[in-house]
Amino acid sequence: MEFTSLVDTSLDLSFRLRPVLEKVPKQEVQSDFTGLSRERENMGVKNEAGDLLEELNRVSSENKKLTEMLTVVCENYNALRNQMMEYMSTQNGVAEDSSAGSRKRKAESISNISNPVNNNNNNMDVVHGRSSESSSSDEESCCKKLREEHIKAKVTIVSMKTDASDTSLIVKDGYQWRKYGQKVTRDNPCPRAYFRCSFAPGCPVKKKVQRSIEDQSIVVATYEGEHNHPQTSKPELGASTNTSTASRLNVTTIAGPTITLDLTAPKTIEKRDMKMNHSTTSPIGANSIRTTTTTGGEYQNRPEFQQFLIEQMATSLTKDPSFKAALAAAISGKILQHNNQTGRW
DNA sequence: CGCTTTTGACCGGCGC
DNA sequence: GCGCCGGTCAAAAGCG
Numbered sequence: 001m002e003f004t005s006l007v008d009t010s011l012d013l014s015f016r017l018r019p020v021l022e023k024v025p026k027q028e029v030q031s032d033f034t035g036l037s038r039e040r041e042n043m044g045v046k047n048e049a050g051d052l053l054e055e056l057n058r059v060s061s062e063n064k065k066l067t068e069m070l071t072v073v074c075e076n077y078n079a080l081r082n083q084m085m086e087y088m089s090t091q092n093g094v095a096e097d098s099s100a101g102s103r104k105r106k107a108e109s110i111s112n113i114s115n116p117v118n119n120n121n122n123n124m125d126v127v128h129g130r131s132s133e134s135s136s137s138d139e140e141s142c143c144k145k146l147r148e149e150h151i152k153a154k155v156t157i158v159s160m161k162t163d164a165s166d167t168s169l170i171v172k173d174g175y176q177w178r179k180y181g182q183k184v185t186r187d188n189p190c191p192r193a194y195f196r197c198s199f200a201p202g203c204p205v206k207k208k209v210q211r212s213i214e215d216q217s218i219v220v221a222t223y224e225g226e227h228n229h230p231q232t233s234k235p236e237l238g239a240s241t242n243t244s245t246a247s248r249l250n251v252t253t254i255a256g257p258t259i260t261l262d263l264t265a266p267k268t269i270e271k272r273d274m275k276m277n278h279s280t281t282s283p284i285g286a287n288s289i290r291t292t293t294t295t296g297g298e299y300q301n302r303p304e305f306q307q308f309l310i311e312q313m314a315t316s317l318t319k320d321p322s323f324k325a326a327l328a329a330a331i332s333g334k335i336l337q338h339n340n341q342t343g344r345w
Numbered sequence: 346c347g348c349t350t351t352t353g354a355c356c357g358g359c360g361c
Numbered sequence: 362g363c364g365c366c367g368g369t370c371a372a373a374a375g376c377g
Contacts, residue, residue, distance in 0.1 A: 179350060181369060194368070198349090208368095 156223040159212065169193040169209040171221045177207060188213045200229040 158171070169191075178198035184191050190211040197203040205225040212218040 178348090180371095182351075183367065183369095186366065192367090 158221045159218050161218050171209055171219065175199060175227065190216060197227060203228050
């Protein structure tokens with residue numbers, strides 16, 4: 001859920017208490033260890049406790065407000081989503097009847113239909129904003145486009161460096177794919193392979209894999225849609241059956257967080273760069289995280305690598321505003337629950 | 346035998 | 362209307 005575009009819920013949960021702690025004079029802290037008068041010590045502790053209590057109350061009330069806001073936003077989101085689903089399901093039968101017997105090709109013009117930004121903002125004007133002269137066929141095509149747009153809400157482009165001599169277009173990404181076509185395109189002499197997710201029958205995800213025209217050792221995979229099932233196996237971060245030949249993986253998610261994994265370094269762990277970009281076109285901002293580490297067969301199994309991966313995930317999560325919002329809601333919820341049970345703060 | 350891959354044919358959008 | 366092009370279908374072949 002992406003309501004961060006509506007309410008700025010990004011919280012730095014660690015910053016509030018720091019000023020309070022800084023208020024405590026250094027000498028008093030040191031007095032804990034030097035054994036000065038007990039009375040003075042008690043005074044300092046009392047003041048500190050009072051400040052902390054006050055700060056805690058303030059943070060708690062802030063969290064409560066934020067939780068309420070989040071609840072309202074969630075309710076609105078769910079209501080709008082249900083409305084849209086209901087509308088689409090009622091239109092579904094009509095549209096399918098009209099297209100029966102012939103393969104209908106999608107219209108790629110997105111200008112008059114929702115873009116991901118509008119979808120994320122639940123802008124229902126897209127559905128209901130047609131002019132009154134619109135014919136029923138317009139409604140059908142609009143509905144169809146909407147459904148296609150819903151399926152194609154997420155387009156992810158993944159590129160990875162492989163051995164140039166390896167001509168296969170197999171990308172081991174943890175999902176089960178069935179190849180249904182291959183084509184040589186005009187702009188690239190390398191054939192493009194078309195895959196469908198074969199794990200779940202209803203899974204709408206498609207994948208196109210083609211070698212880069214500039215560097216044929218780079219395989220570019222384009223994912224359309226989102227899986228409605230978990231991964232079938234662990235991704236091996238590489239192309240082809242020989243995973244040791246894969247050395248670079250770039251992931252670009254259109255209209256969503258962008259994660260770039262640069263796996264080209266030699267056998268040293270190096271955190272090269274870590275940044276966060278905020279795109280004006282994306283409702284939640286395009287978060288870009290670039291890390292550098294190594295692939296290389298057995299190295300991925302080493303504890304340092306595993307530890308590094310965990311750290312990277314943790315850092316990515318803590319930098320993600322939506323994760324912060326969810327965490328803040330969870331913590332405040334727990335606090336409120338605890339307060340309700342104990343009847344005190 | 347069932348599933349996957351290959352590959353030529355087909356379809357529909359688009360530009361001229 | 363015609364040809365080009367990207368995407369998809371489906372029969373045949375391959376494979377375990």
